[in-house]
Amino acid sequence: MNWKSDQGSACGAAHACWQARLHMGFARRGERTVLAERRHEGPLTVQKPLYPEGGGICHVVIVHPPGGLAAGDQLRITLDVQSGAHALLTTPGATKWYKGLPERPASQAIDITVRRDARLDWLPQDNIFFNGSHARQRFTLRLAAGATALGWDAALLGRRASGESWNDAGLCTLTRIIGPDDRPLWEERQALHSASPMLEAPQGLDGRPAYGTLWAAGPACTPELAQSLAESLPFTDTLRAGATALPGGLLLARGVAREPEPLHKLFKQLWLRLRPLVHGVPGRALRLWAT
Secondary structure (H helix, E strand, C coil): CCCEECCHHHCCCCCCEEEEEEEEEEEEECCEEEEEEEEEECCCEECCCECCCCCCCEEEEEECCCCEECCCCEEEEEEEECCCCEEEEECCCCEEECECECCECEEEEEEEEECCCCEEEEECCCEEECCCEEEEEEEEEEECCCCEEEEEEEEEECCHHHCCCCCCCEEEEEEEEEEHHHEEEEEEEEEEECCCHHHCCCCCCCCCCEEEEEEEECCCCCHHHHHHHHHHCCECCCEEEEEEEECCCEEEEEEEECCHHHHHHHHHHHHHHHHHHHCCCCCCCCHHHHC
């Protein structure tokens, strides 16, 4: 398959761009969850399904061989977790967003459906937005009655390990979580530019370039649980975090940090703590995290 192609308006005649799509469908087969559907176009695929927790939970690693997105690149992932199935998805490394052009931003769209009594763990590694990057992201999660979900999204503005800040860059995101009967549970839009005062403002990132949101959906996600989490979350110069509950059984934990590692550690700890409550299964650290 030819992974790189010129595709008209998205890339222009003089510029080759990555155009990639991946669709996955998970189904319950007896006591097992199986990857029943897998279709891909371009450089976006999955590794062999794994079962480190037994047959009931299917672990899949999403792989994007180029390792990042440049101007005009477009990735789309669709995921269908069918009734009674339990899928866990992660990535082997951070998604890198390279220097681009404002008129031709790189983009990624993720659409997930979790059907009746199904479970989802969505645990990608973070997004690193390079100096000069221009990115568009859309994430939509649809939950049927009885479905539960746990996941996160984390970002780092600039390659801090290389001494790089985030300049001449822009980022637009849309995140939506939709409950049964198309009832909106949460929608958030972000339009951020490297010159925005929100990067340094106390009500914004307050000078902390690593930030993220962990979300949990299910009957266990009550105001009481959010209050219990909030009481244990850090609020230091290195890492600041808080938690809240929204109507409809949705819990959000958000954090900002000077470096990504403390935020990573916090989200992993929260996932391990919440998983037994939200999904009714033990929290077990991923083997991939130890590599």
